[in-house]
Amino acid sequence: MKIVTAAALTLSLLAAAPAVAQTAASDWRTVAPENLLVIDTARGRILVELEPRMAPQAVNRIRTLADQGFYDGLKFHRVIPDFMAQTGDPMGTGQGGSQLPDLPGEFEFRRGRDAGFVPASSTPQGQAGLIGSVPVITQPDAQMMVTADFKAGAQGLFCTGVAGMARANSLDSANSQFFLMTGPKDELNGKYTPFGRVVAGMDVVRALKAGSEAQNGAVPDPDVMTRTRTAAALPEGERPTVRVATGAALRAEVERVRAARGAAFTVCDVQPPAEVVGG
Template structure:
């Protein structure tokens, strides 16, 4: 179960800091960046249907792309439990606005799990620098993407000093990111998971990231809130792996490739717009579902 995180705030009085009362001219705001162009035909990719989770809720459909490279054991667990039907009918029992929506408990209380053993933590993973689409870097770290999931890694130059030619990385808890719930033991994740409604970096390297919503984030944000959620609770009516849906009714999905020229141009546009406040969480990947 995810424990609530206390948020603190501090304040100060201008009366105690007279130097701050002398306002200085503010720098001019950056000119508005142009709206992004429509992705070209070559900017799209088709996700592996074995790695797309189709969640039909009473509020609408959510598509989550799972990324085994980040957390192979957790992705396999979710795929297995989906095919067993464990997620069908599961309630969203803990939903916090500007945070996340939690589900996947057979007891619908936050206290249960599947009959399978708990999973070891996969908070970090190893990545070869060319496997990551870089959007920002500093002296010690880089930020980019693997598939649709934003990640942070050690700087690529460190790979030359490692035996496997890779660096350590972890997923960023941006809106839509899927994480695995657990108890106090880092190795206690089992069946429960959560989908982020907002950015929440406090979870990074503490909860396993296994994928990201590529369609239906509006549905996730529309789920009834509560801690716990009062009845009637919203629910996952049916959860399937995209590859298991009969071809005649299977949705056709494509999402903008993070390796595409469109993404590179969008990063530059957002950097011009946001300046030092730019974050990988600002990047929204266009998707088409037919």
């Protein structure tokens, strides 16, 4: 599936984010604790919404390793500004993984009408929009009428904030390493597994120590994940709650950003508004 060209979020769009207090309660959804990955670093906290509808095996692996404490103390060993920050390797070199078997690539998935897809734009390659907080490109709803499972094909897009599974040369070699996007990269679409998106803490991701271009992003003195758990595994008093815009509020945000970006608009420009409480 060919993917529509992505564009980066601009500072002016971020500065113009709408006030959330004026929207209806029904326009917000609370992220389930088991789908909220809490990454603590010396630079602050990063919250990632996991998306099991898109990549169930990858999400299960991230949950398992996080709640075992596997990621605690691991380095952000490869950080390239305006691209991504990679971590999850116990060796800290990009060559390691867990004792669990490698995972198959989850590059496409099946979307049902109950997925809550919010359209953003139409292209010759499909319809771009969001499922939860993750940008996707998908076949139109009409395709569901001619498929045996009443679903349409879809693929996650590697826009800013998207979390993806790192891998070796084999498409089926993802294990424990993952990366957080700090800029869009169309070249990754359909070749790496996207499993969620940062819903809070992008400023922290961007503040991580970066490597040099000459060293392919390798960081000589990297930041580390001091603690990484799903919110469900944290004591109740330490558990953050995240509400993300959905329904009419998310559709309104799509239209606001479309108007601001004009002809340059793509789904990668849309970051669903989110609120964090507690933790």
